[in-house]
Amino acid sequence: MRTHLTDDMLVEALDGLGSAEVRRHLGACPECAARLDEVRLGLEMAQAAEVPEPPPRYWEVFRRQVGRRISEEAPARRAVAFWLFPALATLAVLIALGILRGPNASQPGEPAVTLPAWSALPPAEEDEGLEVLQALAAEGDPLDAALPPQTVAGELSQLSDEESEVLADALRHELTGGEAL
Amino acid sequence: MTVDALAIPVGLAAAGPPRDAVARGLREDDREAIEACRQGEREAFDRLVERYQRDVYRLCYRYVNNHQDANDMAQEAFLKAYRALSRFRGDSAFSTWLYRIAVNTCLNFRAARRVPQEELSEHLADGGAGVAERMQEDERSAQVRKAVARLPEKQRATLILKIYHDLTHEEVARVLGASVGTVKANLFHALGNLRKLMGV
Ligand SMILES: [Zn+2]
Numbered sequence: 001m002r003t004h005l006t007d008d009m010l011v012e013a014l015d016g017l018g019s020a021e022v023r024r025h026l027g028a029c030p031e032c033a034a035r036l037d038e039v040r041l042g043l044e045m046a047q048a049a050e051v052p053e054p055p056p057r058y059w060e061v062f063r064r065q066v067g068r069r070i071s072e073e074a075p076a077r078r079a080v081a082f083w084l085f086p087a088l089a090t091l092a093v094l095i096a097l098g099i100l101r102g103p104n105a106s107q108p109g110e111p112a113v114t115l116p117a118w119s120a121l122p123p124a125e126e127d128e129g130l131e132v133l134q135a136l137a138a139e140g141d142p143l144d145a146a147l148p149p150q151t152v153a154g155e156l157s158q159l160s161d162e163e164s165e166v167l168a169d170a171l172r173h174e175l176t177g178g179e180a181l
Numbered sequence: 182m183t184v185d186a187l188a189i190p191v192g193l194a195a196a197g198p199p200r201d202a203v204a205r206g207l208r209e210d211d212r213e214a215i216e217a218c219r220q221g222e223r224e225a226f227d228r229l230v231e232r233y234q235r236d237v238y239r240l241c242y243r244y245v246n247n248h249q250d251a252n253d254m255a256q257e258a259f260l261k262a263y264r265a266l267s268r269f270r271g272d273s274a275f276s277t278w279l280y281r282i283a284v285n286t287c288l289n290f291r292a293a294r295r296v297p298q299e300e301l302s303e304h305l306a307d308g309g310a311g312v313a314e315r316m317q318e319d320e321r322s323a324q325v326r327k328a329v330a331r332l333p334e335k336q337r338a339t340l341i342l343k344i345y346h347d348l349t350h351e352e353v354a355r356v357l358g359a360s361v362g363t364v365k366a367n368l369f370h371a372l373g374n375l376r377k378l379m380g381v
Contacts, residue, residue: 065256
């Protein structure tokens, strides 16, 4: 008895590329013909599935976003990565200390702090950036590392979306995570 | 099945729904844009984005099965391509190289980051006589896309590149860094598994 067709051969047959010998085998062997029919059914199902088309204006936005991210990262990426995290950690702690511990903020029975609407955040336990910020914030007195406000403001204005999210998460943690506040 | 039935291939070359772009040798306009990028003309990259954004988006969509993640993955793929442009040797089509980056981006994607959700496509909302039929088709498409998204990663990547992007087995092998034999085996199993996942 002849050996059955391999998966390779069946894929070629599916492409219409099977040799005459393969075709003969398929004509004579119900098992291989059935296997080919099965994968052909899978192929037909796959071919029928279309991707929803985004609105035409989407592509222009997409292109602009890619261009913006490229322009942003070329000069800023390394410099930001180098000192942004200490700066953000400092800022987060400063805000936590300066605002939350202010005379009006630490009253018992205060309503829960409302999160900023723009903080699309991952769960804190999944966020590696948060751990970095927490570790940095825990090292030494943050006030010693305070940066000139204009420097922080300048840096903040250049944050990418991703970096803004990291900052937002750090702030959220400081504003809500410390129950002891 | 008869021998004659084989004469009508249902394979990649067969007529069917519109396919995404076909990748072959390096296009002259791609070569020019790449050269301009290398000489510091960043705007030239826009031309490459414009040319391939739809294909890359669709490839990513097939992989992650929702608009937001597809958008993120596609943008990430273009950024990676831009950073790596100096390493593109030009011995394949730019699209093949770009697909490789996109597939790798998708392979590294952590699906747990977001709960996948089906986008309600805007063209569904336009009313008219064929809406019910289109909705049925869309529902079917959505089911298949979900099933594709559940395939093992290499099978999924193989199926997407081969079926939806019309790459040859050899090109898929180059994109995935696999042998042609592996690509064929992956495709075979992907199609078989797809059928099973669809409960047929
Ligand atoms: Zn057989």
